[in-house]
Amino acid sequence: MRRYAVMSSVSLQDFDAERIGLFHEDIKRKFDELKSKNLKLDLTRGKPSSEQLDFADELLALPGKGDFKAADGTDVRNYGGLDGIVDIRQIWADLLGVPVEQVLAGDASSLNIMFDVISWSYIFGNNDSVQPWSKEETVKWICPVPGYDRHFSITERFGFEMISVPMNEDGPDMDAVEELVKDPQVKGMWVVPVFSNPTGFTVSEDVAKRLSTMETAAPDFRVVWDNAYAVHTLTDEFPEVIDIVGLGETAGNPNRFWAFTSTSKITLAGAGVSFFMTSAENRKWYSGHAGIRGIGPNKVNQLAHARYFGDAEGVRAVMRKHAASLAPKFNKVLEILDSRLAEYGVAQWTVPAGGYFISLDVVPGTASRVAELAKEAGIALTGAGSSFPLRQDPENKNLRLAPSLPPVEELEVAMDGVATCVLLAAAEHYAN
Template sequence: MSLLNYDADRLAQFTEEITHKYEELKGRNLALDLTRGKPSAEQLDFSNEVLSLPGDNYTAADGTDCRNYGGLNGIADIRSIWAEVLGMPVENVIAGDASSLNIEFDLIAWSYALGNNDSPQPWAKEETLKWLCPVPGYDRHFTITEHFGFDMIPVPMTDEGPCMDTVRELVKDPAVKGMWTVPMFGNPTGVTFSEKVCRELAAMDTAAPDFRIMWDNAYAVHILGDEFPEIHNVVAMAEEAGNPNRFWCLSSTSKITHAGSGVSFFASSKANLDWYSSIANVRGIGPNKINQLAHAQFFGSAEGVRSLMRKHAGSLAPKFNRVLEILQQRLGDYDVATWTTPEGGYFISLDVVDGTATRVVQLAKEAGIALTAAGSSFPLKQDPNDRNIRLAPSLPPVEELEIAMDGVATCVLLAAAEKAARQA
């Protein structure tokens, strides 16, 4: 029976028990953090070898001295490896510096200030700007379009990706300039877009000629098991459908080697890359080719990337499994929460009783457990149902993670019992 349907006596007894358990939790004076999807120290150690590279061998395969200026599009050594990882031709892939999020910001900012290669005018001159935001989604994505004043339109997610009936209707509006996506092992749901959805996104008609899909494939190789899913070449799909410039595809090594000191990648059509490079060439003289060469030597090949990611999976999977076990053990009998069971990525999406997510986060904070703020996975941090909480199991050791998740479960139950009492 759902906790929300308990009779008055049973609810009062349960509330007394869970309140006592919560007070015990507060008495432990915890300081635990589940807020961000950071790699653990063990994961970071997997790539320590890259810190000693490239050593005295600083010449790229084509003879480029990586210590010098130039090479705006990055060296072929790393571009060829990542092109194979993404299943794309190397000429469609540019290698940059550490953060793909920086490139995403640039793509929006340059389109806003200058217009992109399909824009009738700079986006800043448009009367209204709108952007589609599949939800729950990635908070830092939404912050970028919020920064530039876009009206952000939530789009519900399905098990195959964004609801395409909704998307197709919304893109009939010429003010809709683009859409955020995390197409594989999404943040925070873990959803991977189906081939059907990918092809529909590539082929759909849009009123805006400069409509773009930000295809942030941040977790393309972040498996939790043994199998790497197929990475769909949406650039080729869009070209076949007559919309060659639709996708801006991003990826990086930020959670593969060392965060903040890796390599980012931008993959797209030739026209999009030419437009991007024409502005990037004004902004700077080229990326950190020494770091790109170090990564190319460290990986060796696309299979080298996959081999490293199997090590990451070996570190992450026990943590994810333990979180799921605790959620089931503590919450499974009360019908007050649902959660995703991802096959990759960095997050578990937890939905609690409507109207209680903010209270759960507050209770957890008071007990010394830091959670991502309720609503963070929605534009403007406004979850209309106040139900979604993003869990990030990667950073703490398993022992701390068990304590934190047992505490989170207690907070979920207490918040649900409080709501049930109010409704009684």
């Protein structure tokens, strides 16, 4: 993974008044032509395409009539089994290289469990809390940026003070993090460790070790380690998965990490299986509340997934199909960004090796204008600032691109339009 820093011999910023005026006239004409096409294209969310969802059609016929017994003999149609069935837990343990005892399997969305553990910490306190977080004068939360908007929405909902730190190519800025956690009001942080949303950056072993060993003033400090894209490669290579819970245990901080992943963008986005990996003490605390909230997850669906995959290599085989579907789309976006924007020095973007997004930085101060122009042209983009807490990008420069959903033909039209909008916004900025 690398950030693609665009270096051009001639930057739009260096144009004199006459030349920028002529450029503005030309790009405005192209924008008007774009508007006349009456497009209706969507690049807002990282949704799997219909082709990708079709890969999992076989799931709909599983686990098979009259065959509802898990490996331990459990009838999956009945109540119980709060931890999920061992069949799917073992596959994910093998896939991530962690002990199966560490893995809980839940229903479709890992975001639901994230919301649960934060809300229960807020209401009751977690197993290391002196008091519920709601009793604290202030709860502060570390947010690597650009980051995942749905994460920030959870901590925003609870009124936490969200503190931004840069998300570097090897993970969160650890010098900043280590300084912030000296404050006992800092109770946690978000991390997307592999092919992060939206940059595609991956946390290094060194950063992971620093996260596991650093001293925190709050005894109940938690890292939400959302490994949503753990196996979502765009190539033939799968990333190394760090056993972050194991690192925490080795460092003497066994309860620090709440780790998550799911099958949401592997099988059926709305009907998959989520996974929660954490220490024995954390699992006991979680189960004490989860057992009141419900009687157990959808074990029929878990068995269907276990039968569909077979083993960890079966998961990787499915992900190779996804990579074959997604890679041409990402390549098309990068090709257009390079051909339309590179020579003018008005943007830089990430070149991810996996995940679902490309992070695009435009001329500072123009991201909201780019999104506005795109909307006028019938191209829906995720709102400027969405990758920052409270949707406030201090430089107003970042946009998240989601290439997965449209077919390549539509994606090409949409991205050519986005490039036109970036150039028009930059021309307006420099003309003024």
